[in-house]
Every structure is written in C-alpha cells, then in structure tokens.
Amino acid sequence: MADESIPRDVPGGVPRQGSVSSSHVQFQGELASAETCTVMNFLGYGPYIRQARRDAYKECGRLLTAQSRDGSTWIIAGSKAEGLTSYLESDRDYISVVKGVICLEEGVDSSTIPGETNILRSCSRLSYPGHCRLLLERFGTTASIQFTEALCDDGYGRLFLSSDLYVNACSDVKHTEDVVVHERAGPSTPSTLAKDLHTDLVHALHFYCPGIVTRWATRHRNWPTPNVVQEVVSLGALVTPVGMKGSDYEHVEWRMCFNTAESVLVQNLNDTQVKLYVLLKMVKKDVLKPRKKEFTSFTMKNIVLWIAENNQQLLFHERSLIHWLHEGLDALRVAIDKRELPYYIIPERNLMAACDLDNEQQRAWIATINELIEEGPRIILRLPKIRRAIIAHPEPLRWHSGMKIEMEMLELIKMYRAALGVDMETDIIYQVAKRRQHEIASEVNLEWIMDWRSTGDLVIDLNYAYTSLLM
Missing domain, CATH: 1.10.287 (Helix Hairpins)
Incomplete structure (x- = not known):
C-alpha cells in the first residue's frame, strides 16, 4: 500500500518540495532529466510544435463556429488544444456549445439575462459534487427541438433537462458515408472519419458559476500567476450531459466542466511541467494500462496541476524532471491507495469515485508504481517511445x-x-x-x-x- 510516512499536507494529496535522499542518485537523476527533455523535444513535445498545434486547433474551432448554421460555438479541447499530441496520435475532442441556452449557478440573478435566452437553474444539493440537475426556469423566445425533446417532468410539475435524452436527441443526425459512428461513451459520441481520424463530439451548454470559480481563484497558491487566474475566471464553464455513475438521478444529471480553462492552465505550465504531464500519460498508457478507465489522462493532468500549484516554480527545471516524475507517481499511488483525488477546479469532487477499482488491481498497480519509483532515473527506460529514442x-x-x-x-x-x-x-x-x-x-x-x-x-x-x- 502507499507509504503513509509521506506527508500529504495540501489539497490534491501532493506534497510540497519533495526531497532526494542520495546526492549520487540526485546527480544521475539530473543528467537523465536533461537528456529526457532533449529527447522529448525530438519526439515532438518541444515548445515550438506545441504552440503550432495550439494555434492551429484554436483557429479551426473559430472557423467551425463562424460556419455553424445554428450559431453553436465549437471548441477543440483535450490534448489537441493543449498541443501535446501529433495529428493522428489520439482522438480529436470537439465540444459543440448550443446557442440560446444558459445554465445558472444557484443564487445567481437571472433578471439581466436577455428574454430570448432559455434559462436553466443548476440544482446540486442532491447530486455528487461537480454534478447537478438542470431545472427549467424560463423558456426563451426560441428553443431547439433537441432542447424541448430532452425536457422531462419530475412528477411535481417541474421540468428538468435530461442528459440522456439530450445526447440521444443531438445524436440523431445523418452522417456522410465515410463517417462511422460508435456507441456513446459518457457524454460523447465517438466516430471515425476516413478510417484513421478518430473524434469525440460532446454537446454542451454554457454554465455561469461565479461562486465556483471565485472559490478556486481565491485559494492560496504558488501557481498560476494572478493574470492567468483572472483569465480562467473570465472563461466560465460548461455542463456536459453525463451524470455521476450510480446516482439515483444519473439520467438527468449533468457534469460541470472547465475545458477551456484547463487548456489555458496547461498552456501556462512551464516546459518541465508539460513534459511531466506527457511522461505520466506515457506511464499510464504503456506501463499501468488501465482497461476500464479506473484512471485516465485527465487524472494525470489534475496531479500535475496540483503539483504546480503547491510548489515554487523555480523548482521545475530540465534537471528536475525525473524527480517530479517520481512525485507525480507517488501522488498517483496515494490516489489509487485511498481511492481519492480531488478535482483541481472543484476539490469536493473525487475523481477516483465510482472508478470500478477492484482490490486485486489496486494492489498490483501500487506494487508496480513502487517498482517504478525504486528504479530511480532508469524509470524512463520503461517507456517504449523514450527508450527507442535514447538508444x-x-x-x-x-x-x-x-x-x-x-x-x-x-x-x-x-x-x-x-x-x-x-x-x-x-x-x-x-x-x-x-x-x-x-x-x-x-x-x-x-x-x-x-x-x-x-x-x-x-x-x-x-x-x-x-x-x-x-x-
């Protein structure tokens, strides 16, 4: 099980400024860190290509929005928006945000919202943190067929927007012959275009939640800088059509998401922190290999964001990469052990809740992570992409x-x-x-x-x- 002697004194279960016991091991780790950073630049994870990807996908999202017939806002999210994967390396995540509908956090005044806008009110008191039900507060002058078809009566005369019905209504569209649509995965509709371009499409709604983002913004932190905090606050949030697994209200629940904010946060990590994120994703994919999404790349992203917030930025440099990789793996080990990892934006939401992690798999992963940490700098040889480049x-x-x-x-x-x-x-x-x-x-x-x-x-x-x- 996880090493209980390691203090977990900050949110996210990530310690401040870990230490290295041996100066010789530390020196080896520094050399390996610098070499790994160089290799990762060759492999397409350097600052220049990352920025080029971010610019290209941001501009494509802008063009899709401008060309949208129904006025929807299109966002390319995930690893593509973050600039961390090559063109065919992973799925392309699209978010389509419908026009004319807004969801308001509880307590927010709706009197200033234009009359043509449909207003939904979030009801989170009976939902798991980070989730809510959406109560219809007011019809606007127009409403899409998908919106009206997804409204359902709770038996007391109140109309809630069903996440399940909304996904089904939005998915009922015709596709060209070269597009293969796959079974729904959470809030998304996966598809494959021309046999090798895999996409995930999520239909989302605008969510105005000043209380949530203010609580995040006022936390004591080492990172990000105040101007980045203000940018994140200004971006707002979305709700996506997926409930908490096992909830009594799962079919009508929605999940609060901060996709554009998270992309901005990742873009403002320094080079070492970004490469830490990439290495953790490689460990997940090539070494730990979860089959049922017990933890995901999103888990690794949150670990890195907590590490960045809880530690001084001068500690993150190219010679400390392996040290922080060990810290990230240690945080993952604790998360698996305790089945708990707070979501970076809403810490009350546990990313490890309802993850279907059985005891045998839990013990196996903890043992593997222990082995990885004990290997010291040689840990990078466990990653095929890095190992092939090094030799x-x-x-x-x-x-x-x-x-x-x-x-x-x-x-x-x-x-x-x-x-x-x-x-x-x-x-x-x-x-x-x-x-x-x-x-x-x-x-x-x-x-x-x-x-x-x-x-x-x-x-x-x-x-x-x-x-x-x-x-």
Whole structure:
C-alpha cells in the first residue's frame, strides 16, 4: 500500500518540495532529466510544435463556429488544444456549445439575462459534487427541438433537462458515408472519419458559476500567476450531459466542466511541467494500462496541476524532471491507495469515485508504481517511445524528428485550408503542402529501404510512411 510516512499536507494529496535522499542518485537523476527533455523535444513535445498545434486547433474551432448554421460555438479541447499530441496520435475532442441556452449557478440573478435566452437553474444539493440537475426556469423566445425533446417532468410539475435524452436527441443526425459512428461513451459520441481520424463530439451548454470559480481563484497558491487566474475566471464553464455513475438521478444529471480553462492552465505550465504531464500519460498508457478507465489522462493532468500549484516554480527545471516524475507517481499511488483525488477546479469532487477499482488491481498497480519509483532515473527506460529514442544514434534521430515535425506542420496547414472551405484541388497552398508531404514520405520510406538491407524488414508502402509520421 502507499507509504503513509509521506506527508500529504495540501489539497490534491501532493506534497510540497519533495526531497532526494542520495546526492549520487540526485546527480544521475539530473543528467537523465536533461537528456529526457532533449529527447522529448525530438519526439515532438518541444515548445515550438506545441504552440503550432495550439494555434492551429484554436483557429479551426473559430472557423467551425463562424460556419455553424445554428450559431453553436465549437471548441477543440483535450490534448489537441493543449498541443501535446501529433495529428493522428489520439482522438480529436470537439465540444459543440448550443446557442440560446444558459445554465445558472444557484443564487445567481437571472433578471439581466436577455428574454430570448432559455434559462436553466443548476440544482446540486442532491447530486455528487461537480454534478447537478438542470431545472427549467424560463423558456426563451426560441428553443431547439433537441432542447424541448430532452425536457422531462419530475412528477411535481417541474421540468428538468435530461442528459440522456439530450445526447440521444443531438445524436440523431445523418452522417456522410465515410463517417462511422460508435456507441456513446459518457457524454460523447465517438466516430471515425476516413478510417484513421478518430473524434469525440460532446454537446454542451454554457454554465455561469461565479461562486465556483471565485472559490478556486481565491485559494492560496504558488501557481498560476494572478493574470492567468483572472483569465480562467473570465472563461466560465460548461455542463456536459453525463451524470455521476450510480446516482439515483444519473439520467438527468449533468457534469460541470472547465475545458477551456484547463487548456489555458496547461498552456501556462512551464516546459518541465508539460513534459511531466506527457511522461505520466506515457506511464499510464504503456506501463499501468488501465482497461476500464479506473484512471485516465485527465487524472494525470489534475496531479500535475496540483503539483504546480503547491510548489515554487523555480523548482521545475530540465534537471528536475525525473524527480517530479517520481512525485507525480507517488501522488498517483496515494490516489489509487485511498481511492481519492480531488478535482483541481472543484476539490469536493473525487475523481477516483465510482472508478470500478477492484482490490486485486489496486494492489498490483501500487506494487508496480513502487517498482517504478525504486528504479530511480532508469524509470524512463520503461517507456517504449523514450527508450527507442535514447538508444537511437543522435543523427538519424534528429533527421527523422525533423521529417516528422515538418510533416505534421504541413498537415496542420492543410487542415486549416480545408477549414477555410477552399477548393483543395486548386488551392495553391494546399497543393504545395501536399506535394512536400509526398516528398517527405518518399525520403523516409527510402531510408527504411536502406535499413532493410541490414534488418530484413522492408517497407515499401508510402501510405504507411505517411501515416506513421503523423502518429
């Protein structure tokens, strides 16, 4: 079980400024940290490419909003908005926020809301923290079919907006032949476009909750800076159609979410903190491998945000990365042991609640995390992506990294041109980017053919090279 001698004196179960017992181990950890930071830059986690991704997806969200026929606001969220994954590396998370509906926190005055807006009032007293039911307070001048079809009577003449009915109503749309729609996953409707582009679409509502964000903003903290705190407060929140698992009101409950605020927070982490987040996600995916979402990348994000808030920023530098990786794993170990991890924005919400974690799996993960921590700097060799890069010769690694990053930058340009609605067959910029991508795929494939002479493993499919460079 978790080491109870480690003090957990701050929210989030994350200690302030951990210590390293051996100066020799500390020196090894510092060297390994610096090398890992360099390798991660080659692998596509450096500041430049992260910013390029963030800019591209933010602009695509803006264009989707401008082109929306019903006036919905479109947001690209998750790892794409944070700039942490390459084009095909993970799902693309879309949020569509409907126009003309607003949800208000309890106690907020609704008299200043324009008359055309439908008003819902959050009722959270009978729901798990971070969740609420939405009571119809006032009809606006217009309401969508999806909105009206999702209203249900509670037996006392009050109308609540059902999260289940809302997802079903919003999902009842026709798709083109190249889109495969999958079974609902929580609040999202997953789909696959052109066989390899996986997306998750969530239909959400605006949520005005000054009380919640004020409580977050007034916490004592080392991070983020006051101007970032004010930006987060100004962004507001959303409610998404998913209830607390096992709740009596699950089918009508909604979850309070701060997607845009979390993206801003991640963007304001320093380089070492961002790479800590990426490494923790790698540990989750490649070592611990949860099958039932007992913990997720969102869990790792919250651990990193708590660590950043609870510690002085000067402690986070490229030579301390492995130290903070151990601290992050220790925080995860405690969360699994106690089945408790407070949500960074609303600490009363426990991210480990209802996670279906059985005792045998709990003990196995704690034992594995103990082994990882005891390995010291060698922990990074457990991560296949990092290990392969470390053992590679520097020059081929640098060359392949340059090809991979250029390929993705060109794909982001093409994505932006497509979002603009240009004719992709005649648009000069799109076609130039496409031709250069073909050249890159050919160069990389030729290099693989040269390697075949010594390995016996021949790759001659340009489509495979193209896709691999975007993964």
